[in-house]
Amino acid sequence: xxxxxxxxxxxxxxxxxxxxxxxxxxxxxxxxxxxxxxxxxxxxxxxxxxxxxxxxxxxxxxxxxxxxxxxxxxxxxxxxxxxxxxxxxxxxxxxxxxxxxxxxxxxxxxxxxxxxxxxxxxxxxxxxxxxxxxxxxxxxxxxxxxxxxxxxxxxxxxxxxxxxxxxxxxxxxxxxxxxxxxxxxxxxxxxxxxxxxxxxxxxxxxxxxxxxxxxxxxxxxxxxxxxxxxxxxxxxxxxxxxxxxxxxxxxxxxxxxxxxxxxxxxxxxxxxxxxxxxxxxxxxxxxxxxxxxxxxxxxxxxxxxxxxxxxxxxxxxxxxxxxxxxxxxxxxxxxxxxxxxxxxxxxxxxxxxxxxxxxxxxxxxxxxxxxxxxxxxxxxxxxxxxxxxxxxxxxxxxxxxxxxxxxxxxxxxxxxxxxxxxxxxxxxxxxxxxxxxxxxxxxxxxxxxxxxxxxxxxxxxxxxxxxxxxxxxxxxxxxxx
Ligand code: ADP
Ligand code: GLC
Numbered sequence: 001x002x003x004x005x006x007x008x009x010x011x012x013x014x015x016x017x018x019x020x021x022x023x024x025x026x027x028x029x030x031x032x033x034x035x036x037x038x039x040x041x042x043x044x045x046x047x048x049x050x051x052x053x054x055x056x057x058x059x060x061x062x063x064x065x066x067x068x069x070x071x072x073x074x075x076x077x078x079x080x081x082x083x084x085x086x087x088x089x090x091x092x093x094x095x096x097x098x099x100x101x102x103x104x105x106x107x108x109x110x111x112x113x114x115x116x117x118x119x120x121x122x123x124x125x126x127x128x129x130x131x132x133x134x135x136x137x138x139x140x141x142x143x144x145x146x147x148x149x150x151x152x153x154x155x156x157x158x159x160x161x162x163x164x165x166x167x168x169x170x171x172x173x174x175x176x177x178x179x180x181x182x183x184x185x186x187x188x189x190x191x192x193x194x195x196x197x198x199x200x201x202x203x204x205x206x207x208x209x210x211x212x213x214x215x216x217x218x219x220x221x222x223x224x225x226x227x228x229x230x231x232x233x234x235x236x237x238x239x240x241x242x243x244x245x246x247x248x249x250x251x252x253x254x255x256x257x258x259x260x261x262x263x264x265x266x267x268x269x270x271x272x273x274x275x276x277x278x279x280x281x282x283x284x285x286x287x288x289x290x291x292x293x294x295x296x297x298x299x300x301x302x303x304x305x306x307x308x309x310x311x312x313x314x315x316x317x318x319x320x321x322x323x324x325x326x327x328x329x330x331x332x333x334x335x336x337x338x339x340x341x342x343x344x345x346x347x348x349x350x351x352x353x354x355x356x357x358x359x360x361x362x363x364x365x366x367x368x369x370x371x372x373x374x375x376x377x378x379x380x381x382x383x384x385x386x387x388x389x390x391x392x393x394x395x396x397x398x399x400x401x402x403x404x405x406x407x408x409x410x411x412x413x414x415x416x417x418x419x420x421x422x423x424x425x426x427x428x429x430x431x432x433x434x435x436x437x438x439x440x441x442x443x444x445x446x447x448x449x450x451x452x453x454x455x456x457x458x459x460x461x462x463x464x465x466x467x468x469x470x471x472x473x474x475x476x477x478x479x480x481x
Contacts, residue, residue, distance in 0.1 A: 001037040002474055005082075005132035005157075007119035009112065009141035011040055012253075013077050014048045015096055016358075018301060019247070019382045020164045023214070024138060026250040027470065028079055030463035034471035037080075039130070041119050043111070044072070044085040045096055051076045052083065058127045064117070065089065065110040065180075071118060073127065082127070084118050109172040112200065113180045116144035123149065123157045133478045135159045136470075140170035143204025144180070147192060150207040151183050158477035161208035163201070165379050166222055166229040167305060170200030205234055209477055211242045214380035215401030219244030227377055245470060246404055247380040248463030249389065254362070256390050256457075261359040262366050266391070268457045271450065274366065274391055281367030284360070285326045285351025293322035294443040296436075297368030297392065299361045299383050302331030302339075307374035307397060312338045313429045318436055319349040326368060327352040328360055365390035369449070370439050376427045378402045384421070388456035393449070394421035395439055397432075405461070409442060409452060420456040 010016055012025035028038035042048055049055075055074035062068055067088030074081045084090070089111045092099075099105050119142060123132040135157050137145040146159035174197050177187055187193050192203030205211055213219045221227035223236050235242060252258075256274075257267045263280035266273035281297075282289045296318065300306045312335070315325065327339055329352075339352040353360065361383075365371065371387035373396040380401030384394035388405070396402035402423070409419035422442070424435035442448050 004038045004134045006040040006136045007142035008138040030467035039080045041082040043090045065114040112141040119145040120148040140201040143200045146208035147203040159208045160210040161204040163213040215404045216244035217403045218379045218400040248466045251462045261362040277366035287351040288348040294369040297364045298327040300329045302329045302335040370395045385461040391453040393452045397427040398423040398425040
């Protein structure tokens, strides 16, 4: 077995703010059949510690970034874990990154540098009888692991950094270099230096052996100034080591045949049972119980990345044509208010629930006709994959992973019988509005809608193929050519 240490700041079902958690929680379960044993290092947030089975302290740090800390070996939710129990860093309730004022915790540099430092130590044999062949760091929160390993010197395991979102990079003042335990040499173009400060993601991109991101299209996009968020030059210099592997989904957690959160389970063979979920959804969102127009759905963070301001602008037109919207989301106050206002203006047609609700996210996928994802950029996107599996046609911007996972219902795809949803480009109001009008046209033809739903439900969106790709990558890294 090839041994990989995954380092992540969240993992479903222990702690989750977005898709990273789904990936970090599901990939390890798909790897054993590919000959890979993955252990995951997580921060010891209260919600993580509360769910541990058989936790055992395997190492104590007298002082780690400002306080004593322990490493626990444990299991939870089918995952083999190391948990960094450092109360001075993680013993805070709620969102893992933000304080009660909605801003980043002021010591986030230390909170996540500590995670990376311990990951690097574990990979090199801190725990009795454990060493990793490959370290797999996720996003800026873990991106210093390859950096520490680089400056620690050889021997060291191979490293891979996965970028889930270029928008979050972890930038800090340069005077933290010493306190973070980085050598003076790291303050250079070839290290973590970024506009005179320290860039966690920047350092990881510079020093990891391999860089992956979560779709082939995003892997190309981030090499351009439009999507590279000022790191495109560095990424271009490493283009030969950048690869895109599209995410899968946990098809046991997301299985419409067995999903306990649904009003009625259904399958491709019993598609008519899906209707009960549409009705339950209309009731839950307080919108009219009609079968007339298409029911659109959204499950999303409400941020500018997700392009939901575009949908807001298209809503009056959508409603005028007899469509409905069920939206579940939380985020920027202006967007939350915008959707609340629309609900006030069109109570029979627009329902929004502002908040985070994992169960309701399932019911939306099971009840809507179209799941709308109008993102300006989207590294992979998972909600459109859940939609496919649940018989909702994704209506998506043709960017990043959305471009790679949805087959647009154009004439060629329709006549070949392979379409699964709708794509539009560019992500602007005009193009979204036109895509919505296409959705009305499709919805008017039950045979086509049935075809779209069945195609989606039969698509393989599981981790099987991606897990094979990661396993092949780890194997190449362990034995460099
Ligand atoms: P991102 O990670 O950028 O937010 P993804 O599509 O990759 O986007 O993943 C989002 C994940 O978070 C999905 O599992 C989605 O169902 C979930 N999610 C987002 N917002 C909510 C919400 N308000 N309530 C429940 N689940 C949500
Ligand atoms: C990020 C991206 C999202 C992706 C997820 C998991 O949150 O925004 O597109 O699906 O990571 O890789």
